[in-house]
Amino acid sequence: MGKGVAITGMGIISAIGNDVQENYSSLIESKKGISRISKINTVHRDALMVGEIDFTNKELEQFLGLDANHNYSRSALLGAFAAKQAISNANITNTNSYKTGLVSATTVGGMDKTEQYYYEYFENKEVQKYIEGHHAGDSTQKIAEQLGIHGSLVTTISTACSSAANAILFGARLLKAGKLDRVIVGGTDGLSKFTLNGFKTLMIQSDTYNTPFDENRKGLNLGEAAAFLVLESDDVVLNEGKDVLAYVKGWGNANDAFHQTASSDHGDGATLAMQKALKVAGLESNEIDYINAHGTATPNNDLSEGRAFLRVFRDKVPDFSSTKAYTGHTLAAAGGIEAVFSVLALQNNVIFPNLNFKNPMKEFHLKPQTELKKKKLHTVLSNSLGFGGNCSTLIFSKEA
Amino acid sequence: MKPVYINSVASISAQRTFDNSVFLDDIIAYTDNVIRVVDPNYKEFIPPAAARRMAKGIKMGVTASKIALQEAGLENVDAIITGTGLGCIADSEKFVSSIIDDNEEYLTPTSFIQSTHNTVAGQIALGIGCKGYNFTYVHSSISFESALLDAKLQLENEEAQNILVGGVDELADHHIKIHKLVNHIKVDVVNSKGLLESGTEGAVFGEGASFFMLSNEKRENTYAEVLDVTTYNSLSEQELPNTLRSFLQENNLEIADVDIVVMGNNGDVNYDKYYDTLSHELLKNTSQTYYKHLCGEFNTASSFGTWMAAKMIKTQHVPKAIKLRGVQPSEIRTVLLYNQYRGENHSLVLLRRC
Numbered sequence: 001m002g003k004g005v006a007i008t009g010m011g012i013i014s015a016i017g018n019d020v021q022e023n024y025s026s027l028i029e030s031k032k033g034i035s036r037i038s039k040i041n042t043v044h045r046d047a048l049m050v051g052e053i054d055f056t057n058k059e060l061e062q063f064l065g066l067d068a069n070h071n072y073s074r075s076a077l078l079g080a081f082a083a084k085q086a087i088s089n090a091n092i093t094n095t096n097s098y099k100t101g102l103v104s105a106t107t108v109g110g111m112d113k114t115e116q117y118y119y120e121y122f123e124n125k126e127v128q129k130y131i132e133g134h135h136a137g138d139s140t141q142k143i144a145e146q147l148g149i150h151g152s153l154v155t156t157i158s159t160a161c162s163s164a165a166n167a168i169l170f171g172a173r174l175l176k177a178g179k180l181d182r183v184i185v186g187g188t189d190g191l192s193k194f195t196l197n198g199f200k201t202l203m204i205q206s207d208t209y210n211t212p213f214d215e216n217r218k219g220l221n222l223g224e225a226a227a228f229l230v231l232e233s234d235d236v237v238l239n240e241g242k243d244v245l246a247y248v249k250g251w252g253n254a255n256d257a258f259h260q261t262a263s264s265d266h267g268d269g270a271t272l273a274m275q276k277a278l279k280v281a282g283l284e285s286n287e288i289d290y291i292n293a294h295g296t297a298t299p300n301n302d303l304s305e306g307r308a309f310l311r312v313f314r315d316k317v318p319d320f321s322s323t324k325a326y327t328g329h330t331l332a333a334a335g336g337i338e339a340v341f342s343v344l345a346l347q348n349n350v351i352f353p354n355l356n357f358k359n360p361m362k363e364f365h366l367k368p369q370t371e372l373k374k375k376k377l378h379t380v381l382s383n384s385l386g387f388g389g390n391c392s393t394l395i396f397s398k399e400a
Numbered sequence: 401m402k403p404v405y406i407n408s409v410a411s412i413s414a415q416r417t418f419d420n421s422v423f424l425d426d427i428i429a430y431t432d433n434v435i436r437v438v439d440p441n442y443k444e445f446i447p448p449a450a451a452r453r454m455a456k457g458i459k460m461g462v463t464a465s466k467i468a469l470q471e472a473g474l475e476n477v478d479a480i481i482t483g484t485g486l487g488c489i490a491d492s493e494k495f496v497s498s499i500i501d502d503n504e505e506y507l508t509p510t511s512f513i514q515s516t517h518n519t520v521a522g523q524i525a526l527g528i529g530c531k532g533y534n535f536t537y538v539h540s541s542i543s544f545e546s547a548l549l550d551a552k553l554q555l556e557n558e559e560a561q562n563i564l565v566g567g568v569d570e571l572a573d574h575h576i577k578i579h580k581l582v583n584h585i586k587v588d589v590v591n592s593k594g595l596l597e598s599g600t601e602g603a604v605f606g607e608g609a610s611f612f613m614l615s616n617e618k619r620e621n622t623y624a625e626v627l628d629v630t631t632y633n634s635l636s637e638q639e640l641p642n643t644l645r646s647f648l649q650e651n652n653l654e655i656a657d658v659d660i661v662v663m664g665n666n667g668d669v670n671y672d673k674y675y676d677t678l679s680h681e682l683l684k685n686t687s688q689t690y691y692k693h694l695c696g697e698f699n700t701a702s703s704f705g706t707w708m709a710a711k712m713i714k715t716q717h718v719p720k721a722i723k724l725r726g727v728q729p730s731e732i733r734t735v736l737l738y739n740q741y742r743g744e745n746h747s748l749v750l751l752r753r754c
Contacts, residue, residue: 042504043503043504043505044504102633106538107516107517109538111492111496114496115496115499115500118496118497118500118574119500121578121581122577122578122581128581128582131578131579131581131582131584132582132584134486135485135486135538135540135699136485136486136517136538136539137485137538137540137542137543137745138540140539141540141633141744141745144633144634145634149633150633150634151632151633151634151635151639151643152632152633153630153631153632153633154539154631154633154745155537155539155542155546155631156537156538156539157535157536157537157538158487158516158517158518158536158537159517159518159521159534159535159536160516160517160518166535170535170550173550173554177553177556177557179549179553193499193504194492194495194496194499194512197495197499197504197507197512198495198509198512200507201507201508201509201512202509202512202513253533253534253535254531254533254534255480255522255525255530255531255532255533255534256531257525257526257529257530257531259526260513260519260522260523260526261509261513268531269531272531386518387513387516387519387522388516388518388519388521388522388525388534388536389522389525389526389534390518390522390534
């Protein structure tokens with residue numbers, strides 16, 4: 001197949017750091033960002049652990065220079081913060097110098113404000129400004145405005161936990177089709193009572209540190225994050241003499257069509273997604289050097305994903321690890337932050353450890369990489385699997 | 401690049417549109433500021449036990465998808481792509497209010513699960529066992545157009561042959577109440593016929609689901625070809641005419657080539673000026689139609705507009721109820737759609753007879 005799509009900038013904010021460098025330092029120093037909840041007033045404070053970002057909304061507002069009348073949700077604040085980093089990392093000063101679009105992803109949108117003011121809307125005119133910010137597209141519109149994108153393609157994808165991976169996938173296809181010269185892609189999700197309680201009803205949240213791919217895994221920790229990549233066409237890269245950080249080489253999306261929230265035991269969807277991505281990349285399975293797994297540490301996901309590894313890679317499963325033990329599961333942002341981690345792995349020739357792993361699962365003998373490993377990397381495969389059977393795979397490469 | 405065709409249509413709306421054998425012959429007039437869909441007999445499409453648990457949006461989406469599949473004579477598709485502004489928002493509301501009312505206790509997962517934006521697309525896939533590409537776009541008034549664009553790119557590149565594309569949004573109580581607070585819903589009720597002359601701010605809210613079978617293979621029952629889809633996050637009234645001109649130019653068309661324009665006017669005195677600008681100037685000699693007096697305003701209302709445009713091309717007929725200005729052209733060949741919501745998220749779509 002054809003060449004990869006160039007990545008020329010990245011931005012990220014997560015529980016393990018407020019920029020790319022801080023995230024990288026935490027990853028190689030095995031520094032987890034999982035803690036008790038401090039910013040949300042919930043009765044589950046002592047029963048759950050989460051990956052919370054240090055910055056308060058106030059601090060983010062100040063950074064973005066917003067006035068008191070703004071109606072940004074936390075997802076919008078985090079998204080704008082990370083997207084601005086990505087633009088500056090790509091040395092873009094004028095977003096409209098080329099045909100530039102934005103494809104973002106979110107699941108909670110402005111839910112943090114909705115749950116806060118749900119009844120207060122009827123009594124307090126001052127908070128009514130948040131009504132317009134509830135829908136998922138609102139955070140994306142605000143990010144576009146912050147980046148100065150005007151009169152262009154700006155859209156939002158929400159496919160649960162694979163959302164940002166799908167935003168990257170769609171962005172790559174838009175560039176390939178020549179619809180845009182440059183596209184900023186990624187996702188953002190702030191923590192909310194809505195998701196904390198939602199995942200609690202599904203009984204897949206751990207009350208302690210999550211342990212991906214471990215036999216005794218107890219479930220996931222939710223996290224909040226935002227991450228964006230700048231993708232640019234070959235022409236822009238050439239004309240501007242851009243440094244390319246890595247390439248989006250392959251992509252695939254498939255549906256498990258098994259259950260609304262659970263993955264099939266045999267990982268049909270994940271298997272199909274990985275196979276499609278390999279095909280688009282024009283790579284054989286033995287050409288993948290590292291897998292950044294979805295690995296949420298729920299009993300269901302890790303079993304299903306592990307079985308899919310065995311179906312795609314057979315007895316030659318590459319080194320793999322999940323970074324969810326660092327950041328928690330950041331839902332719509334997960335595919336975005338893990339894309340940043342995949343690029344960092346390629347740039348630094350390093351595989352990040354799968355923290356908290358002790359015992360292999362009884363169903364198979366797959367063992368994630370548990371120590372930091374230096375290794376020459378050419379390709380990294382990243383999975384994102386979500387509700388609605390939504391399975392996505394991205395392949396990142398050093399060479400086009 | 402392969403051309404892309406609309407091979408079947410299905411619409412559940414505030415009119416009796418689920419029956420493809422008629423085309424807005426009998427209109428239901430409303431005097432209200434919120435209008436709901438005319439329900440088809442969901443039992444004909446969904447087993448009653450399953451339907452009972454389903455959110456309204458899922459029921460509408462699954463049923464519309466089945467009508468579109470049936471009309472196209474297909475049992476499965478290569479991909480399912482939906483657009484929805486708010487997903488199954490009634491379930492979101494149920495879950496949020498339970499969190500608050502019961503102080504985060506005694507919650508059950510059903511409404512949380514259904515509140516996920518991609519539930520409709522996921523349920524359709526589950527229902528027909530479709531393991532293909534499954535996407536959901538959630539960007540206000542261009543949610544449906546994003547889905548349409550995605551499908552078009554895949555079909556042009558022959559990554560797929562048949563793609564089910566749809567737009568779906570449901571009404572919910574809290575959503576209605578808070579949008580009345582900020583006058584996004586008109587304070588006073590209006591009669592459908594007088595919607596555009598209401599002279600007041602806000603819209604009449606609605607709901608619905610319109611689904612289409614898109615293919616790169618032309619069939620006997622093909623409705624139209626999808627020539628182009630473009631969306632704009634922001635545009636000023638001043639920029640709109642030139643934007644439209646260059647959109648047409650990119651398709652080697654001029655204003656005079658457009659036989660009918662389908663416009664998304666919703667009677668909001670603050671934002672209808674975008675349409676008025678086109679209506680009285682650039683498109684003043686073009687036959688003009690509108691539809692939100694029939695289906696109401698919602699994030700994927702433009703999927704109803706697309707349904708209407710496809711039907712007009714196939715039947716070569718402009719129902720009386722949708723005529724806004726101008727005379728019906730002798731042939732309906734090229735139809736342009738323009739929509740925006742509250743001055744943001746504009747879309748231009750071109751359909752052509754084939």
